[in-house]
Amino acid sequence: MCGLVLTALLLATTAKAAPTPIRYVLAPVLENGALKALAVDIDFPADADGDTRLKFVSQFQAETRPGRYAEGLTVTGAEAVTPTPDGGAEIRSAPGAPLHAHYRIRPGYASAPTTQDPTQIRPIILSDWFYTLGELVFAFPAGRRDAPAAFAWTGAPEGFGFASDLEQLDPKSATVNDLLESVAIGSPRLRVISGSGPDAGVRIATLGAFDRFADAAFADMAFRTIRTERAFWGDPATPFLVTLAPLQTRLIDAYSGTGRTDAFALWVGTALPLDDLRRLLAHEYFHTWNPDQLGGMGKDRAAAWLSEGFTDFYARRLLLRAGLFSLGDYVQAWNEDLLAYGVSPARDAPEARMAENYWRDHDLEQMAYLRGALLGVLFEGQLRREGHGLDAVMRRMREIKRGKPDSALRPNFEAAFKAVAGRSPLATIERHQVRGERLALPADAFACLTLRMVTQPERVLGFDRDATAETGVFAGVDPSGPAYAAGLRDGMRLIAREGGAPNDSSVEAAFRVADASGQERLIRYRPEGKATVTFQRLSIPPGLTADQERRCVRTLSGLSAISPAPGT
Ligand SMILES: [Zn+2]
Structure with missing residues (x-):
């Protein structure tokens, strides 16, 4: 009998501790079979004082009013509702009253988006497909981004496909933030490819007709990238969604992407070759860890050489490891960076100038990627000669961040480097990053590959x-x-x-x-101009045997610390 009472008490306590989730329902609005809008319904309790503010996020990337696509907001269960300019409303009701909000999301583009559109993040809602990011679709009661949330997709006619990372929500831990940082794609033409074996839980969702690659080739690339990067960090397989929306090609090939916690949203020109997507996917997926799991970025972009440059370094290293880059692809990717670094007007910029003008000056922003990637090569070369490697430093950074959640990226790099190598990396950082002194990589920086200085006419x-x-x-x-x-x-x-x-x-x-x-x-x-430029260029030494090449790839992949020189 005692046991029974105890159980009842426990149940009561549990019920009180877990508040009812804010319930979101998304549905298509169709007229004569054509998609016109998306309908959003939200069930949530009013604030305890009876004054509830329903709002959208105040900014998302370049979008300064993410709620601008919401229209026709109605709230039931309220005494008074005053719409606000952000697309939300001030709601007056009985304290804690159950409220129901309903609104529609209108199309952000009049016709199919193209590679010339300046932004891709607006809601794409066309007659037979849609593609949306949570920040531009879901409103929420102010102050409750961490509140429990639930999601359902409903009302679609049979055969209208839907895919979203919201289908992967863990009902025990899902919050409003998960809704905001989500992606959804739907269409009668939707194609979903699900991984199996080591790729179980990973899904690819697309509806485009891409001229230069098939779904299976894209899926294979995505599966291998995700598998290789997870293995690098020793992480288990968890659900992950890659969505791929087509952009009509107008004059230029273009693509863009944005990372979600458990998904990746891509917009891709239909004429783009698959090769261009390899680097994008490998780079963006590596952001799952860098910087968030390695250290905080602080209030400016001074540490972007670590968050972006090292991410570029690892995108290449892990593409090579995954077999998605040949040694030739790897050499070409680095040569593009070595040349871009050599000709950049920002190559001598000190860190303070980069941090201050990062978002205003594209050359400075780009320099963080280039310089950071080359610093990655420089450090990896030093560590390799000392019998270590950069991979161990990265993993140590993650341990440090786990133990000290508020710690910052650059101090964590320094501490991890010291722990692995027994010495400080500060002199190198001070010289090339803080002061902006130009980097010339040592001849053996890429192990078995040959590095030399080249002078040629500037490109005009x-x-x-x-x-x-x-x-x-x-x-x-x-x-x-x-x-x-x-x-x-x-x-x-x-x-x-x-x-x-x-x-x-x-x-x-x-x-x-x-x-x-x-x-x-x-x-x-x-395209030769009159001035000249000097830069470093990488090449595969002639006469490299297949066996030497295999060992070379292993070394550059970080899989073996020692690489005998060709001919030994
Ligand atoms: Zn990035």
Whole structure:
């Protein structure tokens, strides 16, 4: 009998400790079979004082009013409802009264988004598909982002597919924050590929028709990337969703992506090759750990060389480890960075200037990626010579952060480096990051690969690239430049870019163009200017045997500390 009483008490206590979750329901609004909007219903109790503010997040990426797509808000169970400019409302009701909010999310684009749209994050709601991020869809009672939450998708006709990381919510721990940091995609054309074995729980959801890769190839790449990065950190398999929305290709190939805690949202031009997505996915997925699980970023972007640059370093290392990069791909990726670093007007910028102007100056932002990645190579080379490796430093950073949740990224790197190598990395950081002194990597920085200095003409295209990209019609062709000499004239229409490499004047530029009469022709030329640039270039030593190459790949992947030089 005593036992029974105790059980009843425990139940009562549990029921009191776990408040009813805020319930979200998402549904399609269809007219004559065409999708017009999304309907959102939210059930939540009013605040204890009877004054409840229903709001949207105040900012998301470039969107300063994320609630602008909500319309027709009604609240039942309230005495008075005053709409607010952010898309939410001030609600007056009995204290703790059960409230029900209903509104619609209208389309953020009038027609299918293209690679020329300046932003991809607005709600895509077209006649037969939608693609949305939680921040722009879900309102919430102010002060309750950490409150328990539940989600349901309902009302779709049979055959209308749906995929969201919200289907993966753990009912015991899901919060409003999970709703906000989510992605959802739906369409009668939706295709979902689910991983199995080591990839169980990982799903790919897409509906695009991509010209240059099939679903299976994309899924294989995503599965291998996720599996390899999890193995690097020793993490178990947990549910993860990769969503891939198509952007109609207009003049330029483009893609963008944003990480969610348990998902990844991608917008991809339909003409983009799969290769361009490898680096994006490997980079973005590595952000699952870096920086959040390694240390805090602080209030400015001074540590971006660690959060972004090291993430680039590891994207390449782990693509090589996963077999998604050949040694040639790896060399090419680093050569693009070595060249970009060599020609960047920001290459000598000290840390203070980078931190202050990071978001205002694209060159400074880019320099954090480039310099950080090269510092990763420099440190890895030093550690390898001393019989250690950067991988151990990264894992140690995670342990430090676990033990001290408020600790910051750079101090954690220094502490982890000291713990692994028995010495401080500060002198190198001070010299190249804080003071901005130009980096020249030692010849053996990439183990078995050859590194040498190259001087060549700077790359000059000879026309106004921005104006041309905007209209698709060539403008600002310089009569004394290489494009003019090859026959390019103002007013010619760009049909396709058929050659060229960023920053590299040694690669021929090639444009298929149409002149005023509609006649098509191919314009090809060396995009060489008069000034010169000096940078480091990586190459595979000639005569490398298959066995030497295998060992080389293992070393660069971080899988073995020692790599015999070719020929030994
Ligand atoms: Zn990043």
